Amino acid sequence: xxxxxxxxxxxxxxxxxxxxxxxxxxxxxxxxxxxxxxxxxxxxxxxxxxxxxxxxxxxxxxxxxxxxxxxxxxxxxxxxxxxxxxxxxxxxxxxxxxxxxxxxxxxxxxxxxxxxxxxxxxxxxxxxxxxxxxxxxxxxxxxxxxxxxxxxxxxxxxxxxxxxxxxxxxxxxxxxxxxxxxxxxxxxxxxxxxxxxxxxxxxxxxxxxxxxxxxxxxxxxxxxxxxxxxxxxxxxxxxxxxxxxxxxxxxxxxxxxxxxxxxxxxxxxxxxxxxxxxxxxxxxxxxxxxxxxxxxxxxxxxxxxxxxxxxxxxxxxxxxxxxxxxxxxxxxxxxxxxxxxxxxxxxxxxxxxxxxxxxxxxxxxxxxxxxxxxxxxxxxxxxxxxxxxxxxxxxxxxxxxxxxxxxxxxxxxxxxxxxxxxxxxxxxxxxxxxxxxxxxxxxxxxxxxxxxxxxxxxxxxxxxxxxxxxxxxxxxxx
Amino acid sequence: xxxxxxxxxxxxxxxxxxxxxxxxxxxxxxxxxxxxxxxxxxxxxxxxxxxxxxxxxxxxxxxxxxxxxxxxxxxxxxxxxxxxxxxxxxxxxxxxxxxxxxxxxxxxxxxxxxxxxxxxxxxxxxxxxxxxxxxxxxxxxxxxxxxxxxxxxxxxxxxxxxxxxxxxxxxxxxxxxxxxxxxxxxxxxxxxxxxxxxxxxxxxxxxxxxxxxxxxxxxxxxxxxxxxxxxxxxxxxxxxxxxxxxxxxxxxxxxxxxxxxxxxxxxxxxxxxxxxxxxxxxxxxxxxxxxxxxxxxxxxxxxxxxxxxxxxxxxxxxxxxxxxxxxxxxxxxxxxxxxxxxxxxxxxxxxxxxxxxxxxxxxxxxxxxxxxxxxxxxxxxxxxxxxxxxxxxxxx
Numbered sequence: 001x002x003x004x005x006x007x008x009x010x011x012x013x014x015x016x017x018x019x020x021x022x023x024x025x026x027x028x029x030x031x032x033x034x035x036x037x038x039x040x041x042x043x044x045x046x047x048x049x050x051x052x053x054x055x056x057x058x059x060x061x062x063x064x065x066x067x068x069x070x071x072x073x074x075x076x077x078x079x080x081x082x083x084x085x086x087x088x089x090x091x092x093x094x095x096x097x098x099x100x101x102x103x104x105x106x107x108x109x110x111x112x113x114x115x116x117x118x119x120x121x122x123x124x125x126x127x128x129x130x131x132x133x134x135x136x137x138x139x140x141x142x143x144x145x146x147x148x149x150x151x152x153x154x155x156x157x158x159x160x161x162x163x164x165x166x167x168x169x170x171x172x173x174x175x176x177x178x179x180x181x182x183x184x185x186x187x188x189x190x191x192x193x194x195x196x197x198x199x200x201x202x203x204x205x206x207x208x209x210x211x212x213x214x215x216x217x218x219x220x221x222x223x224x225x226x227x228x229x230x231x232x233x234x235x236x237x238x239x240x241x242x243x244x245x246x247x248x249x250x251x252x253x254x255x256x257x258x259x260x261x262x263x264x265x266x267x268x269x270x271x272x273x274x275x276x277x278x279x280x281x282x283x284x285x286x287x288x289x290x291x292x293x294x295x296x297x298x299x300x301x302x303x304x305x306x307x308x309x310x311x312x313x314x315x316x317x318x319x320x321x322x323x324x325x326x327x328x329x330x331x332x333x334x335x336x337x338x339x340x341x342x343x344x345x346x347x348x349x350x351x352x353x354x355x356x357x358x359x360x361x362x363x364x365x366x367x368x369x370x371x372x373x374x375x376x377x378x379x380x381x382x383x384x385x386x387x388x389x390x391x392x393x394x395x396x397x398x399x400x401x402x403x404x405x406x407x408x409x410x411x412x413x414x415x416x417x418x419x420x421x422x423x424x425x426x427x428x429x430x431x432x433x434x435x436x437x438x439x440x441x442x443x444x445x446x447x448x449x450x451x452x453x454x455x456x457x458x459x460x461x462x463x464x465x466x467x468x469x470x471x472x473x474x475x476x477x478x
Numbered sequence: 479x480x481x482x483x484x485x486x487x488x489x490x491x492x493x494x495x496x497x498x499x500x501x502x503x504x505x506x507x508x509x510x511x512x513x514x515x516x517x518x519x520x521x522x523x524x525x526x527x528x529x530x531x532x533x534x535x536x537x538x539x540x541x542x543x544x545x546x547x548x549x550x551x552x553x554x555x556x557x558x559x560x561x562x563x564x565x566x567x568x569x570x571x572x573x574x575x576x577x578x579x580x581x582x583x584x585x586x587x588x589x590x591x592x593x594x595x596x597x598x599x600x601x602x603x604x605x606x607x608x609x610x611x612x613x614x615x616x617x618x619x620x621x622x623x624x625x626x627x628x629x630x631x632x633x634x635x636x637x638x639x640x641x642x643x644x645x646x647x648x649x650x651x652x653x654x655x656x657x658x659x660x661x662x663x664x665x666x667x668x669x670x671x672x673x674x675x676x677x678x679x680x681x682x683x684x685x686x687x688x689x690x691x692x693x694x695x696x697x698x699x700x701x702x703x704x705x706x707x708x709x710x711x712x713x714x715x716x717x718x719x720x721x722x723x724x725x726x727x728x729x730x731x732x733x734x735x736x737x738x739x740x741x742x743x744x745x746x747x748x749x750x751x752x753x754x755x756x757x758x759x760x761x762x763x764x765x766x767x768x769x770x771x772x773x774x775x776x777x778x779x780x781x782x783x784x785x786x787x788x789x790x791x792x793x794x795x796x797x798x799x800x801x802x803x804x805x806x807x808x809x810x811x812x813x814x815x816x817x818x819x820x821x822x823x824x825x826x827x828x829x830x831x832x833x834x835x836x837x838x839x840x841x842x843x844x845x846x847x848x849x850x851x852x853x854x855x856x857x858x859x860x861x862x863x864x865x866x867x868x869x870x871x872x873x874x
Contacts, residue, residue: 339602344610352609372728373611379725401627401734403679405619407600417615419623419727419734427730429860431613442626453610461610 002113003157004294006147008053009265009309010046010124011140011252012037013317013434018137020321028132034253036319037141039327039412040433040451040465043069043124044079046143048086048450051122054145055087056306056394058155063118063147065095066111068104070256071126072097073452073460075178082462083122085357086450088391100178102225103286105257109146110292113161118149125256128181131330135183138227140253144261156299158268159280161292163210167202168288169194174225181328188228195229196236199289203237203281206291214239217293218278219267221245223259224285233285245270251313260284262309268300269308276300315470317434327412338409343457354389359448359464361426362387370426390426392448393464397422399444404437411454416440420466433465445469481718483750484578486873489704489711490696492521495827497659498692498815506538506592507548513693513820514549514588522707523697525549529582531556534569534589535819537603545588560819562856563766564719565589566694567822567865571717574698583699589824590693591817600689601818615678618686618769620858622679625771627734632786640680642789643770644668647684647812649798650767654809656799656841661688661815685770690815694823696830701873710834712826715849715868716750718743726860739864740779740855747851747866748781752874756781756851757803760868762832762843763851764825767810772855777805780853780866804843807832818856822865825852833871848872 014036021029037046047067065087067080084095098108098121105123112119127139151157173191176183185191199222207214220243222234227249234244245267247254255262264282271278276298284290325331354360355373362374369380370390377384402418416432418440432440433451446466453461494516496509504512518524531554533545542556561568566589573585596602600616629639648668654660666684674682697707704711722739726732744756753759765780767773777788782803783796791797797805808814808828811821829850831837849870856863 338598338600338616339596339604341610341614342605342607345607348607348609352611356609356611379723379729400730401623403615403619403622405615405678407677408614408616408619415613415615415619417613417619421730425730427728427732429613429727442630453613463611463613 001151001157001160002149003151003160003297004146004268005118005149005151005155005157006054006058007158007265007268008050008145008306009262009312010050010053010143011035011309011312012041012046012142013315014038014319015316016319016321016324021132021137024321025132029137032250034137035140035142035255036324036327037126038434040453042073042452042460043071043126043143044073044082045450045452045462046141047083047122047124047145050124050143050145051083051087051120053306054120054147058147060118060147063093063120065089065093066098066108066119066121067095068098068108068121068123068257069125070100070102070104072100082357085353086462088354088358088360101286102257103284103288103290106260106282106284106286106290106292109148109261110164110166110290112148113164113292118147121146121148121261123258123261125258127253127256128328130182131325133182138249138253140255142252142255142258142262144258144265146261146264157297158300158303159294159296162212162279162295163206164290164292165202165206165209166288166290167198169198170287188226191226192229192232195224195226195285195289196232199233199283199285200236202289202291203283206293210293212279212293216279217243217281219243219245219280221260221263221267221280221282223247223263225254225256226285227254229285233283237281237283257286266309268296269305269310271296271300272303272305273301336407336409336413338407340409341454341456343459344461356463358391359393360389360391363390368425372426372428392422392426395422395424396445396447396469397466399440399442399446400427401442402440418446418466420446431465432467434467439468481746481750483716484574485715485750485752486701486713487578488574488698488714489701490714490826490830490869491699491704491707491711492517492523492697493695493827493830494520495659495694495824496692498661498690498817498824500594501691502594504691506590509592509691509693510545510548510588510590513590513695517586517695517697521697523584527584528554528586528697530554530573530576530585532569532572532585532587533558534560534565534587534822535591536560536562536565538590538592538819562863563768563816563818564822564854564856564863564865565819566824567852567854567867570696570823570826571719571865574714574717577698577700583703584697586695586697587823588693588695589820589822591819592691593689593817594691617858618681619678621769621772622681623734624775624859625680628771628775631733631735632789634789638789640672641668642774642792643685644671645792646767646770646773647671650806650810650812653799653807653841654813656838657809657814660809660813661690662813681769687768687811688813688815690817692815692817692820692824694820694827696823696826710871712830712833712869712871713873715870716747716866718746718750718866720746720864722857722862724861732860734859736775737779737855737859737862737864739862740776740853743864743866744780744853747868751868753868759847760803760849760851761845761847762804762807762829763853764806764808764810764828765853766855767806767812768816773805773810776853780851799841799843807837807841807843822852822854825854826867826869829869833869
């Protein structure tokens with residue numbers, strides 16, 4: 001049986017309070033908050049974070065990787081290869097970008113369900129809009145990753161597919177020229193009418209093919225960038241039953257094509273510990289409607305999701321609107337008067353791919369000394385080329401000492417920087433992220449996160465930073 | 479295998495040093511010519527006597543031509559050296575070894591840096607093409623990690639630590655105010671220092687060395703020839719150098735309260751010079767006070783105070799101009815300024831003045847011995863190069 005072997009979402013820690021928009025401009029904004037990618041995050045790094053969570057604790061022998069986003073970090077160059085490298089996957093596995101529209105994520109998921117190899121589908125989006133627009137306030141940034149494959153005893157499925165259907169229609173509802181930050185939309189009622197018709201038809205067809213009745217569906221995920229249409233479709237398919245999965249738009253916004261997989265992750269996580277047998281319909285509205293039908297298995301009873309979305313919704317940091325505007329390059333703020341770093345060398349980056357992308361150090365076979373970055377010569381004993389690779393990306397550490405650099409070049413100064421000792425050995429001086437200077441303290445516990453240090457000559461410099469682990473107090477306060 | 483040193487084999491017989499300042503009206507070549515001309519004026523050596531040259535500059539130019547062109551040297555061996563902020567000391571070390579080897583009779587070491595043409599404050603090194611994984615912080619940020627670590631280890635409370643660091647800045651400004659070549663010639667108060675804006679960690683503006691343009695030079699000859707060229711030579715007792723492996727950055731046992739490279743270079747220098755009690759055997763020391771906590775830790779690395787006690791001695795004034803062991807009587811990097819390639823030779827220039835009794839009366843120290851030390855470092859805590867020399871006016 002083919003199904004979902006694992007699934008996770010990733011929501012950046014930053015939240016923009018929509019009230020701040022109208023406070024500044026006198027219009028726009030609204031109630032609630034939206035999620036905002038850090039200045040050092042793009043769809044590739046968010047995708048890596050979701051994928052790491054989805055793969056945590058799993059030993060996947062061979063898999064394909066599909067990456068879907070409407071806001072890619074690169075065009076022409078494949079983005080999925082950076083995810084593949086950051087996950088430390090072997091060269092023999094394929095990694096492909098899968099389209100660039102709001103329909104790509106659900107399409108990649110459907111494609112993976114219908115294909116042969118084990119496939120990790122990763123979706124990430126970073127939704128922009130002009131200041132005061134409903135897209136700015138209503139959009140959100142997030143990633144989701146779902147591992148799809150044949151259920152086995154070693155990798156049981158959390159949910160299996162029951163069927164699905166698509167309805168495809170070429171009509172103009174929302175469009176954006178590549179590179180532009182602003183989406184445009186036709187008169188809303190037109191899109192709403194089309195989506196309700198398309199979703200109704202596809203949903204009925206999917207149920208019929210799976211010989212299911214509407215009443216047999218226990219949970220319905222409805223997502224789409226046309227928010228009115230999504231609401232209308234949800235109301236129509238639910239038929240008054242309390243089966244709609246909360247859409248999270250109040251707290252994080254609508255995250256484009258990623259939203260379907262993110263809500264599916266949220267739905268499945270909420271079912272962790274249940275006996276199984278819950279039937280779920282995922283309906284995504286984008287230039288048609290795609291329906292996927294799933295049913296949880298008994299494996300979900302013993303599933304402990306890694307950093308579930310419910311926890312990520314609690315672990316947040318308010319982001320001032322001014323920072324939001326500067327991070328989105330809607331306003332240009334004065335940079336530190338320091339020289340900008342040079343562009344990354346393609347050849348040097350390629351040679352250190354395992355270190356740079358997967359944070360793999362080296363460990364001296366005779367003394368066990370860990371070297372970060374990897375070294376050919378051991379600093380203890382001096383053995384040469386007697387090292388084994390040691391993956392450290394998932395190892396936590398402790399802040400030994402730290403500093404706040406208010407002068408050094410950074411896309412968002414100041415830079416918090418710490419000397420980190422890793423559990424089980426190894427030390428590395430590393431930049432901290434997702435925190436304020438006041439939160440950093442000696443003895444603080446950190447974990448690693450894949451980020452973009454800066455961009456020069458349009459080359460993104462991807463590497464790892466450390467972020468503070470949420471303390472027990474933080475969790476309970478929120 | 480051993481570090482033998484060249485004790486009493488080579489002598490410095492001429493020195494010069496430009497004012498260190500934001501020399502908007504002088505280029506690299508002007509600074510070189512000024513320092514070299516002053517050096518000739520200080521000695522009986524003339525240009526034709528100099529057999530070989532070493533130029534120390536971090537970013538001033540590549541190759542020996544950077545020196546040969548402005549000085550119009552013809553047919554001479556000229557080598558450019560670079561070793562971070564110890565570059566000036568490296569030029570001297572190379573020139574001294576060349577003379578000691580017998581390869582040349584007379585050699586000149588020149589250190590120069592034209593920092594203020596970059597358009598940026600502070601020192602800015604351009605990294606070679608790389609994989610983008612080495613996060614470069616400012617030097618201030620890297621050194622700012624020392625003070626809290628030191629305070630924690632030795633139980634010094636925040637307020638006392640703040641007093642200690644301010645006392646170092648106040649002392650060096652006091653000395654620099656008595657030095658016509660220094661970049662900053664104004665005394666400051668501890669309150670001013672403590673109230674200055676924080677740049678990195680707990681370090682404020684007044685905890686940081688000045689950044690200036692400047693040049694300095696020295697002429698070295700064999701010790702037996704020294705009195706031909708000057709009546710008051712400085713004999714080289716020790717030249718020691720340690721390049722760290724960078725282990726401190728990745729070694730969990732490193733605690734940021736000391737600089738092993740500096741202690742290592744000092745131990746080698748003391749062995750070369752036959753010094754067993756540096757605190758009593760030295761008349762003074764010039765040390766690399768790039769930031770106030772650096773000078774504090776160096777007092778212990780160089781053996782001037784036992785571990786964990788230097789902070790008390792700083793407060794007691796032990797290292798003041800007329801203290802037990804004057805440190806940085808010329809104002810140090812803090813107020814003299816820090817043209818990277820020149821600073822090592824600038825330190826030696828102060829020894830040249832003080833040991834010969836030629837410092838201006840307002841900052842001439844009482845000479846309790848005939849020996850002085852210079853200490854020069856480059857890099858950051860955990861990944862550092864360090865130089866230590868000992869010179870003296872007497873042959874042992």
